[in-house]
Amino acid sequence: MSNMIDFSNKRVLIIGGLGFIGSNLAKRLVELGSHVKIVDSMLSQYGGNLANIAGFEDSIEVNFSDIRDAHSLAYLVRDIDIIYSMAGQTSHIESMRDPYTDLEINCTSQLTILECCRKFNPEVEIIYASTRQLYGRPQYLPVDEKHPIAPVDVNGINKYAGEMYYQLYHQVYGMKCTSLRLTNTYGPRQHLKDDKQGFVGIFVRLALQGQPITIFGDGKQRRDFNYVDDVVEAFLVSTGNKNLWGNAYNLGHTDKHSLTEFVELLSKHADFESDQIPFPDDRKAIDIGDYYADFSLFQSITGWAPKTSLEEGLEKTIAYFSKCGESYF
Numbered sequence: 001m002s003n004m005i006d007f008s009n010k011r012v013l014i015i016g017g018l019g020f021i022g023s024n025l026a027k028r029l030v031e032l033g034s035h036v037k038i039v040d041s042m043l044s045q046y047g048g049n050l051a052n053i054a055g056f057e058d059s060i061e062v063n064f065s066d067i068r069d070a071h072s073l074a075y076l077v078r079d080i081d082i083i084y085s086m087a088g089q090t091s092h093i094e095s096m097r098d099p100y101t102d103l104e105i106n107c108t109s110q111l112t113i114l115e116c117c118r119k120f121n122p123e124v125e126i127i128y129a130s131t132r133q134l135y136g137r138p139q140y141l142p143v144d145e146k147h148p149i150a151p152v153d154v155n156g157i158n159k160y161a162g163e164m165y166y167q168l169y170h171q172v173y174g175m176k177c178t179s180l181r182l183t184n185t186y187g188p189r190q191h192l193k194d195d196k197q198g199f200v201g202i203f204v205r206l207a208l209q210g211q212p213i214t215i216f217g218d219g220k221q222r223r224d225f226n227y228v229d230d231v232v233e234a235f236l237v238s239t240g241n242k243n244l245w246g247n248a249y250n251l252g253h254t255d256k257h258s259l260t261e262f263v264e265l266l267s268k269h270a271d272f273e274s275d276q277i278p279f280p281d282d283r284k285a286i287d288i289g290d291y292y293a294d295f296s297l298f299q300s301i302t303g304w305a306p307k308t309s310l311e312e313g314l315e316k317t318i319a320y321f322s323k324c325g326e327s328y329f
Contacts (some may be wrong), residue, residue: 018089
């Protein structure tokens with residue numbers, strides 16, 4: 001993309017860089033000539049996986065540390081040009097079962113990052129991976145940034161609080177902070193091992209293993225899906241764009257697909273059965289129904305638009321995991 005800054009020789013810190021999106025971002029930044037440092041707690045339930053940097057591990061520096069540790073963060077953020085804050089607890093169910101851990105990782109840790117940067121590197125630029133989850137059940141579609149914030153789970157509340165810290169530190173201290181609200185992201189290096197990171201990873205794993213896929217409800221819930229390369233591109237075009245600082249922006253896709261359609265597209269590339277059952281109570285309580293975003297505000301400032309269709313993205317995803325899936329199951 002022509003409106004991307006020159007990343008060569010930029011010193012970049014990716015917090016949560018051994019996870020799904022963080023590792024894809026790290027790979028791309030290495031290709032662009034950045035000096036990439038990753039910090040990751042390697043807690044497997046949050047997606048940290050050394051297989052994610054296979055093939056380019058010699059080009060990056062990896063620091064095993066937890067973002068809840070302010071001492072190591074204070075050291076890590078010094079002399080860095082750009083921080084991508086990608087670490088997170090992403091499971092909605094898990095956030096309800098263990099709200100305090102979600103609070104620590106998705107909220108308190110973001111404040112820790114900001115405080116460390118304010119004290120030791122106030123000029124750094126920080127881009128935060130937020131989530132569509134904070135909107136809750138859509139009151140209208142597509143959901144734009146003016147939509148009311150009404151989370152249906154602890155995860156959404158904590159992610160929103162994290163976002164608000166970034167906005168506040170921009171307003172009060174002039175720090176260069178941008179938040180991107182991600183929708184369903186999928187692709188190579190995705191966390192497939194368990195049910196902690198959304199239905200897309202679960203469906204992909206079951207399809208690859210030839211296991212039956214069960215859809216809750218009527219399967220008509222429509223979603224937008226972003227292939228990981230498009231999401232990485234969004235983070236890159238956000239960087240250095242001062243018109244974005246201090247605000248949060250939706251990512252999304254113009255194509256919407258029902259869960260049934262998602263499973264049908266998946267079945268073109270893998271052999272499995274599928275069925276539908278009524279919603280279990282714990283899932284129904286936090287299901288948001290249809291969701292798709294209006295990302296035109298972000299597009300108008302950066303020129304970004306997703307390039308990958310769901311069909312093409314799923315084909316690439318299945319091809320990747322068919323080749324090296326043993327590191328992910």
